[in-house]
Structure formats: C-alpha cells, structure tokens
Amino acid sequence: MDRDQVLVLNAGSSSLKYQVVGPDGSVAVKGSVDRLTGEDDHARALAKVTEDLRRAGVDDERLVAVGHRIVHGGPRLTTPTVADDDVLKAVRNAVPLAPLHNPPALAALEAAMSWLDDVPHVVVMDTGFFADLPDHAATYAIDRDLARRHDVRRYGAHGISHEYVAARAAAHLGRDDLRLVTLHLGNGASAAAIDAGRPVDTSMGLTPLEGLVMGSRxxxxxxxxxxxxxxxxxxxxxxxxxxxxxxxxxxxxxxxSDFRDLEAGLEDGDDACRLAWGVYCHRVRKYVGAYHAALGGADAVVFTAGVGENSARLRADALAGLARLGIEVDAARNEADSKAVRAISTDTSAVVVLVVPTDEELAIADATRAVLHRGAS
Known part of the structure; x- marks a missing residue:
C-alpha cells in the first residue's frame, strides 16, 4: 500500500482540527474536537481523531507524514521543518510569545509523534510568512539592545492563511504583481499588506495580541x-x-464571545453591541487605509476566515466611506450566498474587493509535502 496521504493537525486554544489530504488535494476525512480546556485534552483528543480516521477507512499505513500548525516559531524557527528535539525546544521556548496557542500545539505534536512514530512530523509556523518583513516594519522603536537581548520584533501570525489567500487572489485575477490588503477575520483577526506575494507589513506583533479587535483580545x-x-x-x-x-x-x-451573537445583539438594538461593532469596523477600516498607503496603492482587498467569509454586513460596514480610496462594495454581490472565490466590488471600483475562502489545512499539507520532497532530492 502506497503512503500518499498527509494528516494535518491544527491545534487551537480550545479545539483540534484535522484533515487527511491526498496528493491531489482531495480530503479523505476532516473534522474537529471542540471545547478542549487544557493541554492534556489535546493529547487525549488524538484518541478521538484516531477513532474518526478508522471509521472513515483511513489506514495509518497510508500516511506519508503529519503536518502541524504552530502559531509561533520564535526568532529562529521560520520555515516548515521536520520535528526533532531542537524543533520541540524552539516551540517550547516560544510559549511566552503565544501562551494560548503554543502549549496545546506542543501537546498535540508530542502526542502525535508518540502515536505515529514511523512517519515524519512537519511543523509549519504561522509566523513563517512574515519572517522576512522589511526591517522598518518589523522593528519596534524601543531600546535596541534590550530588544536584541529578548528577540523583540514584529513576528505576525495567520501567515499560513494570508499567504494562501494571496496566492488564490493572484490566480483569480490572473496577476502575480498584485498589491493586496488581506484581512483574516475570525475569533483571532489580523491584516497584512502584501506586494507581489511578499509581506510588507502585518498587524499582529511580537505576540498575537496586537492589531485588529478580536473575539477576546x-x-x-x-x-x-x-x-x-x-x-x-x-x-x-x-x-x-x-x-x-x-x-x-x-x-x-x-x-x-461569539461574533454571531454580536450581530444578533446589533439586530436587537443592544447599545453595547452597537458600540463594539463600530469599534471593530473602525479598526479594520483604519488598517485598510494604512496598508493602502504602505503599498503605494492597493489593487485588491481580500476578506477571509470565518467572519470575513460569512458576514456580509461586516464587509460592507468595514469598507463604508472608502470610495475616495477607490474602494466600492456592490451590495448585491456582497450579499450573494457563495463559497467560491468572488469579487464583491462594483464594476467601477478601482480596487477589487474579494472574498477568498481560506484553507490552512491544505496549505499545511502542501508545505509538508514540499519538505518531504526537499529531503528526498
């Protein structure tokens, strides 16, 4: 039996998402284990993943590798890498920079390495895409010696998603020289400025706390x-x-705690929800304008992730009033129910507005295969 499938494990602060991805990008099985409350839960959740894989007829012998999403790789772990003791140490050392995310990811990684000890495990960092930010964007204006001693710089996050949707936007528009403002809007949220596939700036910083308003940050x-x-x-x-x-x-x-509850409160006329909505949209709008300037003019604005893909009201309100920047949303296109990559801007909008569904698990699977290919060549 050929080994040709990649198991992707995406450990969040309270969930463990998984997919088994074939060499053609097909998904044999996917799912998630939710409402996890501790690091031990993520290790135990793998028993549920094992059960689900077997129920779906996925044989361990078909797995060529396991790909793991790691939110923060710290200053030296920046590219997809086969996990070993040094990698585990680097992920552990970066825990203070992502205290909500790295501990459960590390627990899932160690448990999976024990469970599937005959295949390589590849870590893919959410910070990796932003490792080569320009110095002027990555540097904080604090004492330089203090910053150097403690590796203080802008690391960013959601890089797997930003890189993936930027590539899909370029393919959709048939251009590889696009200047993009990408908006990953979910419980965690971030913005990025991307020029011809390379990041120019991003909103998250040393940790995933900086930038846009988020679910609880x-x-x-x-x-x-x-x-x-x-x-x-x-x-x-x-x-x-x-x-x-x-x-x-x-x-x-x-x-x-849920963005859908926020929208429901908005519909009910709740004053606290109205204020929170205004604060959220104002922050997104500020970053769109700032990154439009940083890029010397954006060609497209891209919405992705749970909120960005599913809330038409948020997309409309966040970009309201930006016609002078050449950004105009078409109401009918924006409201249309679709899961495809699509433009929601008017025909006369100088800046294209896109909704691009993200697929971090597919991106992790592709990165994992690339590591295996490099190792074999």
Missing amino acids: AGDLDPGILVHLARHEGLGTDALEDLLHHHSGITGLTGR
Whole structure:
C-alpha cells in the first residue's frame, strides 16, 4: 500500500482540527474536537481523531507524514521543518510569545509523534510568512539592545492563511504583481499588506495580541493603559495577561464571545453591541487605509476566515466611506450566498474587493509535502 496521504493537525486554544489530504488535494476525512480546556485534552483528543480516521477507512499505513500548525516559531524557527528535539525546544521556548496557542500545539505534536512514530512530523509556523518583513516594519522603536537581548520584533501570525489567500487572489485575477490588503477575520483577526506575494507589513506583533479587535483580545491599545491599571488597580503581569487574552475585544465590550451573537445583539438594538461593532469596523477600516498607503496603492482587498467569509454586513460596514480610496462594495454581490472565490466590488471600483475562502489545512499539507520532497532530492 502506497503512503500518499498527509494528516494535518491544527491545534487551537480550545479545539483540534484535522484533515487527511491526498496528493491531489482531495480530503479523505476532516473534522474537529471542540471545547478542549487544557493541554492534556489535546493529547487525549488524538484518541478521538484516531477513532474518526478508522471509521472513515483511513489506514495509518497510508500516511506519508503529519503536518502541524504552530502559531509561533520564535526568532529562529521560520520555515516548515521536520520535528526533532531542537524543533520541540524552539516551540517550547516560544510559549511566552503565544501562551494560548503554543502549549496545546506542543501537546498535540508530542502526542502525535508518540502515536505515529514511523512517519515524519512537519511543523509549519504561522509566523513563517512574515519572517522576512522589511526591517522598518518589523522593528519596534524601543531600546535596541534590550530588544536584541529578548528577540523583540514584529513576528505576525495567520501567515499560513494570508499567504494562501494571496496566492488564490493572484490566480483569480490572473496577476502575480498584485498589491493586496488581506484581512483574516475570525475569533483571532489580523491584516497584512502584501506586494507581489511578499509581506510588507502585518498587524499582529511580537505576540498575537496586537492589531485588529478580536473575539477576546483588544488589539492595538496604548501600553500606558497597562501601566495605569498596574499602578491603580493593582494588577500584576498574570492578571494583565489574562485581561488581554480573555476579557478584552468583543467579549470585553459586550460580554458576548461569539461574533454571531454580536450581530444578533446589533439586530436587537443592544447599545453595547452597537458600540463594539463600530469599534471593530473602525479598526479594520483604519488598517485598510494604512496598508493602502504602505503599498503605494492597493489593487485588491481580500476578506477571509470565518467572519470575513460569512458576514456580509461586516464587509460592507468595514469598507463604508472608502470610495475616495477607490474602494466600492456592490451590495448585491456582497450579499450573494457563495463559497467560491468572488469579487464583491462594483464594476467601477478601482480596487477589487474579494472574498477568498481560506484553507490552512491544505496549505499545511502542501508545505509538508514540499519538505518531504526537499529531503528526498
């Protein structure tokens, strides 16, 4: 029996998504284990994955490799790499930079390496796409020696998704020289400026906390707020980290943790939801304008991920008032129910607005195969 399938494991802070992808991109089985609350849960969740694979008739002997999404690779782990002790150490060392995401990913990786110990395991970093950001975009204006000692720079995140949708947008428009503003909008959210396939800037920073408003993360905020709260509320570093990760963003403003609940509250006239919606859209609009300028003029704006792909109202409101930048959304196209790559801008819009479904698992599978191919050549 030929080994030709890649198992992709995408461990989030509270879920473990998986797919088995064939050499032609076909998906033999996919699913997720949700509502996980600890690192041990992710290891135990693999038992459910094993059961699902066997129920679907997927034989372990068909697996050529396992690809793993790692949110943060730190300063040195930047390209897809076969996991070994040094890789595990690098992922572990980057835990302080992604405390919600790296621990469960590491737990799933170690458990999977024990379960499937006869095939290579390849890690694909969400920070990797942004490893070569221009220095002026990657550098924070703090004491340079302090920054160097602690590897402080802009690392970004969601790079797997941004790179994937940028390539699909280029294929859809038949151009490889596009200047793109890509918007990955989900529970976690980020923006990127991409010129001819290479990143120019991105909104997430040293950690996945910076940038757009998110489900429970504030995104951009004055760092003086943290000093103020530490001094006057007595909040220590652990309490501040908990605030930033779990009690900010849409959750902090409304008490609602799901974007669909936010939209429902908006429909019901809830004042807190109305304010949160305005804050969310305002932040997206600011980044679109800023990256339009950073690119010297964008050719297209691309929406992707759960919110970006599914909320027509968000897309319309976030880009409202940008006609002077050449960005105009066609209401009928925007409201159309479709899962295809599609333009939702008017025929006269100077900047094309696209909705491009992301597929991080397929991108991870492709990157995993590329690593195996390099190793065999």
